[in-house]
Every structure is written in structure tokens, then in C-alpha cells.
Amino acid sequence: MGRERLAQGKKNASRLGAHILFVDESGFMLIPPVRRTWAPKGSTPITVHRFSHSRVSAISAVSVSPVNKRLSLYYHLSRDNIRSADVAFFVRELLRTIPGHIIVLWDNSVTHRGALVRELDRTRERLHIEYFPAYAPELNPDERVLSQLKELLANGRPDDVAELEDHLLSSLVDIRSSQSRLRACVHKSDLPLF
Secondary structure (H helix, E strand, C coil): HHHHHHHHHHHHHHHHHEEEEEEEEEEECCCCCCCCCCCCCCCCCCCCCCCCCCEEEEEEEECCCCCCCCCCEEEEEEECCCCCHHHHHHHHHHHHHCCEEEEEECCHHHHHHCCCHHHHHCCCEEEECCCCCCCCHHHCCHHHHHHHHHHHHHHCCCCCCCHHHHHHHHHHHHHHHCCCHHHHHHCCCCCCCC
């Protein structure tokens, strides 16, 4: 049932000449994920990191333009957890930046259903919000962007939150400037767009 609904949404996007935006959030901590390590044979590998649970949260959107299917990446970083107010702020910025209709696709998270987001949906004619089927992160290309970010930051050891933010921003700029990387995120999702 979910795929039929998404196919209908694709037709509506074409009819409206709308940008399609795939949105998701993630958190990044000073304690980095360890992807690969080594030690001399017989020795236990030791990883050194800051024992701090400070974090930076990111909300991002992969955008597909209606005319030439060009991909873009929009993002916002926060030193707190992403809340409904942050989501509403991000959507307002998308509306301010992107001309014409936009269709936002995201999961059914509580932050996406808050009062501020519902108010935006009610009052902005250009905004159309759709939800992915339950338990289907594989359909969201933005999940791949956030996975790439986590891969780029793996085994790193930022000294503080400011350094973590700098790493995140430079990685996001690298991903945004590469059409091939963004296109790979779309193609690796289970959502056939092109």
C-alpha cells in the first residue's frame, strides 16, 4: 500500500511542478563511532576519546528539482536535540529558499507532527507534507546522506562541540557539492525516482 501512495505522490509532484524533499534528522556525539581499529597481535586495541556526551543534531533534506531532476542538500545544525520548533523553522527556511510548491516526505516522528508543523501545513499553500510508510527508512534518500556523514566522522576525535560542528559542516558541504554522491543516495534508497 505504501508504494502505491508514493507513486501517486510522484504524479502529484509532476503535476504541481513541485520540488520533492526527503527530510530526516540525526545526532552526532563527541564519542565517535569506531568503524575500524587495529593493534599489534595479542594486544587489545585502545581508542582514545573525550568522555563527553555533548552532541550536535542535524536536520537535512535532499531535494529533487521538478524540471531537470537536479539534486540539492539543505541542512541545519543544532547543539540541542531536534524538536518540533526546529523542524518548523527548517521548513520555513525551505519555503523561503525554494520557489514554487514543495512536497516534504519524512517519517512519522513526533517532531514532524507537532503543532507548529501542522500550522505551517495548514497555512502555506505551497507546502505539501507526506509521510513514508511505517518502518521504512530504506525509502528515504536522506538516511543515506546521514550515513555518509557518520562514515566521514568515524574514528575521529573532536576536542569539543565546536570542532565537531566544523567537521559536520565541511562534510555536509562536500556532500552537497557532489551531484554523484547525492544521486547515489537516491539510487541506493528503495524509492525509484529516475
